[in-house]
Amino acid sequence: xxxxxxxxxxxxxxxxxxxxxxxxxxxxxxxxxxxxxxxxxxxxxxxxxxxxxxxxxxxxxxxxxxxxxxxxxxxxxxxxxxxxxxxxxxxxxxxxxxxxxxxxxxxxxxxxxxxxxxxxxxxxxxxxxxxxxxxxxxxxxxxxxxxxxxxxxxxxxxxxxxxxxxxxxxxxxxxxxxxxxxxxxxxxxxxxxxxxxxxxxxxxxxxxxxxxxxxxxxxxxxxxxxxxxxxxxxxxxxxxxxxxxxxxxxxxxxxxxxxxxxxxxxxxxxxxxxxxxxxxxxxxxxxxxxxxxxxxxxxxxxxxxxxxxxxxxxxxxxxxxxxxxxxxxxxxxxxxxxxxxxxxxxxx
Amino acid sequence: xxxxxxxxxxxxxxxxxxxxxxxxxxxxxxxxxxxxxxxxxxxxxxxxxxxxxxxxxxxxxxxxxxxxxxxxxxxxxxxxxxxxxxxxxxxxxxxxxxxxxxxxxxxxxxx
Numbered sequence: 001x002x003x004x005x006x007x008x009x010x011x012x013x014x015x016x017x018x019x020x021x022x023x024x025x026x027x028x029x030x031x032x033x034x035x036x037x038x039x040x041x042x043x044x045x046x047x048x049x050x051x052x053x054x055x056x057x058x059x060x061x062x063x064x065x066x067x068x069x070x071x072x073x074x075x076x077x078x079x080x081x082x083x084x085x086x087x088x089x090x091x092x093x094x095x096x097x098x099x100x101x102x103x104x105x106x107x108x109x110x111x112x113x114x115x116x117x118x119x120x121x122x123x124x125x126x127x128x129x130x131x132x133x134x135x136x137x138x139x140x141x142x143x144x145x146x147x148x149x150x151x152x153x154x155x156x157x158x159x160x161x162x163x164x165x166x167x168x169x170x171x172x173x174x175x176x177x178x179x180x181x182x183x184x185x186x187x188x189x190x191x192x193x194x195x196x197x198x199x200x201x202x203x204x205x206x207x208x209x210x211x212x213x214x215x216x217x218x219x220x221x222x223x224x225x226x227x228x229x230x231x232x233x234x235x236x237x238x239x240x241x242x243x244x245x246x247x248x249x250x251x252x253x254x255x256x257x258x259x260x261x262x263x264x265x266x267x268x269x270x271x272x273x274x275x276x277x278x279x280x281x282x283x284x285x286x287x288x289x290x291x292x293x294x295x296x297x298x299x300x301x302x303x304x305x306x307x308x309x310x311x312x313x314x315x316x317x318x319x320x321x322x323x324x325x326x327x328x329x330x331x332x333x334x335x336x337x338x339x340x341x342x343x344x345x346x347x348x
Numbered sequence: 349x350x351x352x353x354x355x356x357x358x359x360x361x362x363x364x365x366x367x368x369x370x371x372x373x374x375x376x377x378x379x380x381x382x383x384x385x386x387x388x389x390x391x392x393x394x395x396x397x398x399x400x401x402x403x404x405x406x407x408x409x410x411x412x413x414x415x416x417x418x419x420x421x422x423x424x425x426x427x428x429x430x431x432x433x434x435x436x437x438x439x440x441x442x443x444x445x446x447x448x449x450x451x452x453x454x455x456x457x458x459x
Contacts, residue, residue: 049357214350216357217357299390
């Protein structure tokens with residue numbers, strides 16, 4: 001008999017700073033690089049002027065990055081290495097990611113996977129990078145050529161298999177996941193089946209198609225799942241209670257919607273992140289949202305992505321599920337198993 | 349920074365005093381925008397809208413530039429929508445500018 005599937009509750013029992021973020025943000029999303037080697041049609045940077053506007057600082061400088069890592073490491077916070085381009089294009093990518101692990105940060109790397117080789121894959125896994133997310137978006141070369149324009153399918157598959165193989169052989173703690181945007185022309189269930197069951201990824205993150213509103217020329221017609229998570233008239237946005245975003249200049253933006261950098265909550269080159277997190281700017285946003293008046297703020301009123309954020313169905317859930325899958329997988333592997341490609345049975 | 353106005357993605361802000369569109373450059377639709385409010389919660393106000401002529405223009409010499417004034421706490425800058433000649437005629441640029449005027453009613457229009 002088929003069990004009914006419980007709908008996911010996206011709100012929270014109590015709203016406010018998450019307990020883990022009471023001192024310091026749980027997550028710092030870094031615009032580590034702006035250049036990219038792909039032209040993905042759903043990417044906000046490919047569909048905006050933002051890359052041009054960061055031509056003066058295309059890569060986060062080492063000093064800025066290390067200042068962020070040094071302070072974040074003391075709190076064991078997550079650095080999400082993402083932003084306006086492909087992170088592995090940063091000339092010091094591997095060394096800086098390894099550095100952040102050495103000073104106590106957790107690292108979530110979001111990558112298109114095109115630039116991995118034996119050396120950098122091993123270095124990242126040896127350092128214990130916590131989560132490596134391959135943005136795959138497809139499960140066949142034809143679709144991939146459209147949604148990941150400029151990249152090679154065979155390279156992606158080869159690099160993903162190598163990463164998994166090395167991880168499995170070393171029984172590394174790194175979680176290796178794939179992600180796909182739920183957009184028209186993509187069979188998301190087939191994508192999940194291929195990358196999790198066939199290739200052996202720990203998890204597939206299904207991302208909503210976002211437009212980033214006034215920042216880009218994207219429109220929502222490409223979304224294959226526009227159903228909202230939150231009722232924004234009733235529920236505050238979770239992001240301002242758990243994370244912040246930093247661009248390559250060290251400017252702190254209120255959240256991931258403001259990829260153009262219209263807001264400035266402070267600058268990590270001159271201010272402590274902890275002070276910024278508890279500063280007047282973030283208090284302003286939190287107070288408004290907790291009072292049910294988030295839409296009094298022009299930025300939030302115009303944000304089409306708030307409704308796709310969730311207090312429950314979020315990155316922390318991905319971390320938990322991916323870790324459980326990694327443990328199951330490594331526990332089930334025998335010495336004669338193919339360490340790169342996992343049979344579907346081990347994913348149960 | 350990017351700023352979408354009436355569906356068109358503008359880039360800026362550039363200083364009024366020194367910004368120039370030369371005749372051999374891509375023509376633009378421009379918006380004169382005042383940015384005010386706190387640094388963490390900015391408010392954008394459209395003060396004026398126009399289109400560059402084929403012969404180019406200097407913003408500081410525009411006939412209305414003396415009216416492009418900031419209120420206390422605001423800074424004024426030029427935002428540009430590049431309207432390539434291959435895609436937009438001079439009439440198209442004026443049409444876009446008119447659409448922006450209708451939507452934002454400068455100089456009062458809040459974005």
